[in-house]
Amino acid sequence: MGAPGSGKSTFCDLVMRVSTRPWVRICQDTIGNGKAGTKNQCLTGAASALKEGKSVFIDRCNLDREQRADFVKLVGPQVEKHAVVLDLPAKLCISRSVKRTGHEGNLQGGKAAAVVNRMLQKKELPKLNEGYARITVCQDEKDVQAAINTYTALGPSDKLPPGFFGQKNSDAKVQLGIMKFLKKKDPPGCSDTVSNVSPENIQSHATKERDSNQVVESHEEPKMASAGSNISLENIPTLAFPSISTADFHFNLDKASDIIVEKVEEYVNKLGNARLVLVDLSQNSKILSLVKAKAAEKNIDSKKFLTFAGNITKLYSEGGLHCTAIANATNWRLKPGGGGVNAAIFSAAGPALETATKATAGSLSPGKAIVVPLPSSSPLFSREGVTHVIHVLGPNMNPQRPNHLNNDYVKGCQILREAYSALFDGFASIVRTQGEPSKDNFEKELKREPQPEQGSTNGDQKAKREAAPEVDMNKKYKSFVKELGPNVGSSGDGNTGEQTRKAWGSWAQALYDTAMHPERHKNIIIEKSDDVVVLNDLYPKAQKHLLVLARVEGLDRLADVQKEHLTLLKTMHGVGLKWAEMFLSENNSLIFRLGYHSVPSMRQLHLHVISQDFDSKHLKNKKHWNSFNSPFFRDSVDVIDEVSQNGRATLKDENFLSMELRCHRCRSAHPNIPRLKAHISSCQASFPAFLLQNGRLVLLEGKDADH
DNA sequence: GTTCTAGAAC
């Protein structure tokens, strides 16, 4: 399965060239005497090849379930069905498709892009319950090569293990480094096969689209919105737990990982929609990779069980992962200290946890766990949204410590199983009694704290608002580890405020100087008050693009913003809004968005007020586009919400800037800036749902960005 | 932030 240009034919060819298995490739592009044929021809061809005892590749896009269902149904269970999904970046597929139809000139190329876009919008990843014994999802060239190797090595009577392989993050927000893919040489000999990959799809769709514009204008419901935007947020009870007994208690990692996976598998379904997260501080954690591999083998739902490298006491503030409960691998006295996770959690939770723990129990025996509700005075509660700590004691295999099991792994494994059962039972009891402890609850809890600066007028918005940060493990984790350094551990607080900051270059000082010395810049300033200065962006990226500068020394960027700046943020928003409305009164077709760059290039906090036409000669590169049209752009309304609730705004990774180019309305992908600009100049699709909410878009009253 | 430009992509 895969879009045109994803490399299906190449895949088959490379396998068949070396494989000792009798393969037959059924390709709709060539099945009609070397020309494109029909689906029925493919079905018949496949059936007869199977009857002859051959193995068959169905070389066909098969992106939606309906298309592939007939092939799965073709033969009974005696024939094993596999899916290999070439889920490569849209841009790469487009680029290859355009290349192979290029002889017809640009128009053809443009249609290829349109077709790939359209097809990808219909993409449904296959599921095992469609009838596949094995599914392999390839998301980059490395995955593809691995799958090629796997199938090449498959002898005539060999079998592959069943299950789902490959990451399922179909809604990955960042697809980086397209150029890296393109720079790679195609495998030798593929150039002659590439030319006949699925032209039928392109031709037939291209014919249908002959009268339409060169690029897809999706006037349909923008399905891609859910894939590329921030709409879906995890809002579910989550337990973060460290690996029990494998650190100080020296429990064998391989055995421990087996038990973790076994117990997770047992509980993951009992827990309903709740989620389990195995956490380890180390970036190269052996236990994490063992567990990850074994969980994948067992096909455990990756939405319900994840592994996460990071500091368990800062999962929300540093990792963007909100966990309702965290497990503490403690000692039998339930006392702080001793190093490791126990020391870290007691230290981060403050004396409140010690008191609450004492009130619950005096000691703990191996294999047991106790649930301790965390008082709201604990920083773990207020900062991280953790409502419960579950202390758990595992078996001790460390001969240097008292009461060790003398290498008795029969007993050790039994106790470790008990420990995880007790832990997950404890979590289950929280889930049951709390109903749905969610981010919303977390936010409600936070709101209980006195917030003098906060008006009560927008409470309604808050309830609907999408809770703060998305979970984006890889990105988050990378920057997170960079900040913490590899060995920052149990010491607790104090080292997280300072991030690695680039120094400002001389060219980055212009806005700072304007804000601090407005009198020197009278010619460009269009409004000035004690709090802010407003000016037109020197290189506007849209018809209307202005900046509202904060006039506070030391407030260089969003990362510097704290709760004390809430009033200022609201002032800036108000000023920006006023200007947007002024522009709207002159041109009622404009639509505005107000927000900040997560990592600005210019010093001095500045709010962008920018019209959504992006019609500008200054918009020249990917960074320009993505800085306004990826999660890197933080809407002012969200920043205000986050700062008022958490005291800081979430910043998104700079990697978003190299994300593939997608239309901000219909979310279609485009191979380069000129093509993107040609598309957006006429795309009238409705904006993604995310932008239609909470006043993120500013437009004329009565006008509807939805139509 | 932009400009410049080599070299890749087309």
Added chain:
DNA sequence: GTTCTAGAAC
């Protein structure tokens, strides 16, 4: 040959 991107310099 022309278009486009990415990285360095500023």
